Amino acid sequence: MGAVPVGTSLAGADDVVRLLDAPAGAYVHVPFCSSICPFCPYNKVRLGDVPAVPYLEALRREVDAVVGAHTARFGSFTSLYVGGGTPTLFPEVLADLVDRVPTTGRRAVEVLPTHATSARLDVLAAAGFDAVSIGAQSFHDPVLRRLGRPHDAAASRQAVLAAVGRFAVVDVDLIVDVALPGSSPAAATAVRTFLDDVAWCFETGVDQVSTYPLMRFGYTPFGLAPHARRREHAVLSHVAELARRRGYERRSVWTFNRVGSAPYTSITRRRFLGMGAGASSVTGRDLLVNHFGLAAYEAAVAAGRLPLARRFHLGAVGGAAYEAFWQAYAGAVDPAALAAAYGALGAGPVRALTGVARAFGLVSPDDGLLRLTPRGYDRFHDLERAVTYGLIEPLWAQMLREHAGGAVQAAGGWARPARGRSGPLWWLARALTERRAPDGVRPAERS
Ligand SMILES: C[S@@+](CC[C@H](N)C(=O)[O-])C[C@H]1O[C@@H](n2cnc3c(N)ncnc32)[C@H](O)[C@@H]1O
Numbered sequence: 210m211g212a213v214p215v216g217t218s219l220a221g222a223d224d225v226v227r228l229l230d231a232p233a234g235a236y237v238h239v240p241f242c243s244s245i246c247p248f249c250p251y252n253k254v255r256l257g258d259v260p261a262v263p264y265l266e267a268l269r270r271e272v273d274a275v276v277g278a279h280t281a282r283f284g285s286f287t288s289l290y291v292g293g294g295t296p297t298l299f300p301e302v303l304a305d306l307v308d309r310v311p312t313t314g315r316r317a318v319e320v321l322p323t324h325a326t327s328a329r330l331d332v333l334a335a336a337g338f339d340a341v342s343i344g345a346q347s348f349h350d351p352v353l354r355r356l357g358r359p360h361d362a363a364a365s366r367q368a369v370l371a372a373v374g375r376f377a378v379v380d381v382d383l384i385v386d387v388a389l390p391g392s393s394p395a396a397a398t399a400v401r402t403f404l405d406d407v408a409w410c411f412e413t414g415v416d417q418v419s420t421y422p423l424m425r426f427g428y429t430p431f432g433l434a435p436h437a438r439r440r441e442h443a444v445l446s447h448v449a450e451l452a453r454r455r456g457y458e459r460r461s462v463w464t465f466n467r468v469g470s471a472p473y474t475s476i477t478r479r480r481f482l483g484m485g486a487g488a489s490s491v492t493g494r495d496l497l498v499n500h501f502g503l504a505a506y507e508a509a510v511a512a513g514r515l516p517l518a519r520r521f522h523l524g525a526v527g528g529a530a531y532e533a534f535w536q537a538y539a540g541a542v543d544p545a546a547l548a549a550a551y552g553a554l555g556a557g558p559v560r561a562l563t564g565v566a567r568a569f570g571l572v573s574p575d576d577g578l579l580r581l582t583p584r585g586y587d588r589f590h591d592l593e594r595a596v597t598y599g600l601i602e603p604l605w606a607q608m609l610r611e612h613a614g615g616a617v618q619a620a621g622g623w624a625r626p627a628r629g630r631s632g633p634l635w636w637l638a639r640a641l642t643e644r645r646a647p648d649g650v651r652p653a654e655r656s
């Protein structure tokens with residue numbers, strides 16, 4: 210493990226770590242892809258359109274500063290998660306990150322199927338990664354073609370087969386798009402194809418299958434389409450039943466795990482510090498967002514500041530609500546843990562809401578927890594979609610404007626931030642929570 214670097218501090222790093230009430234996981238964002246998938250809403254640019262070296266240098270500085278501040282207060286991180294973009298474009302950076310970020314827990318990385326050859330996976334394992342997420346999306350060529358993926362079904366299958374057994378945890382990402390007219394043959398085929406994909410994954414013995422309903426962010430070229438809500442519920446219930454028969458269990462709204470396997474999570478960690486352009490951090494009572502634009506990100510680091518762009522102060526009530534949301538996503542709310550972390554007053558509104566959810570049969574008590582029922586999973590799926598379109602899409606659309614005139618257009622116009630939707634939920638959230646970021650950036654100073 211590399212020593213904690215000295216003399217690499219950035220203004221704001223200690224302030225951010227002071228916001229934490231417990232040790233954090235580390236999230237590192239690598240925003241480069243060889244080609245851009247039209248459905249993807251994440252912060253990324255096409256490799257070659259923007260130089261990677263200055264970004265990777267700035268990233269190293271931010272990582273050193275955040276690691277130094279976290280280590281001084283809490284010691285090692287609880288985990289390391291490297292996401293993107295396509296982190297496996299830079300294997301040497303991944304190995305370096307393992308050295309720089311001390312962690313007591315899992316080290317996980319997202320892997321594009323074409324990069325998941327036996328040789329490349331061996332390099333990741335040797336570097337110290339013990340968990341991988343394979344972005345297979347589907348094992349059917351027509352689905353992959355429609356999604357505009359840079360690989361075919363054979364590559365998806367080979368990637369999964371190469372990963373199983375090489376890492377302590379192997380996750381496979383699948384996308385299901387059933388936003389097609391009610392009884393059309395195309396919709397029926399989409400459902401059948403997806404269930405076939407899930408069944409194939411279960412046969413391979415992967416540890417986790419993530420089943421993401423396709424989210425259509427207004428700013429992506431994939432275009433908007435109404436969700437077939439009931440069909441999505443039905444498909445996920447079907448997967449839950451299939452999982453039960455194959456020795457898997459539902460561990461969150463969208464993930465199904467081999468019984469007895471260790472969990473693979475990115476967003477359900479209680480506390481995490483995000484590094485890299487577009488990364489966010491959750492400290493308990495605050496949510497912080499880094500600059501999305503690579504130029505803005507690099508400029509902040511060059512000026513000796515943490516590259517923070519936005520701060521949303523959730524407070525005790527908001528912090529408890531945020532944590533309860535992700536607890537519910539993972540299948541069970543823990544009222545005692547929320548009260549311990551946020552106080553009876555902070556956790557009060559969540560307690561009242563879970564009381565209503567219980568009265569409607571959405572959660573049921575189980576050993577001190579409130580576990581989601583099958584109906585509860587359906588409603589939570591709807592809530593997750595509302596949060597995605599009501600809060601995440603408007604925030605990301607605003608942040609993506611930092612690319613304007615640069616990478617976004619250069620990379621084939623993959624995002625038109627002006628088309629990002631926003632409504633009353635976003636307006637209310639900003640009015641209640643947005644504050645000056647700890648590096649001194651005021652909301653009004655942003656572009
Ligand atoms: C950061 S992304 C991709 C990682 C890697 N670059 C890849 O494509 O294999 C992580 C996962 O998010 C999911 N995802 C991406 N866009 C999505 C969307 N619009 N709706 C739902 N899930 C999406 C995909 O399953 C993807 O594998």
Ligand code: SF4
Pocket residue numbers: 241242244245246249250251253293294295321344
């Ligand atoms: S889904 Fe496509 S565009 Fe998005 S991060 Fe993965 S490879 Fe890049």
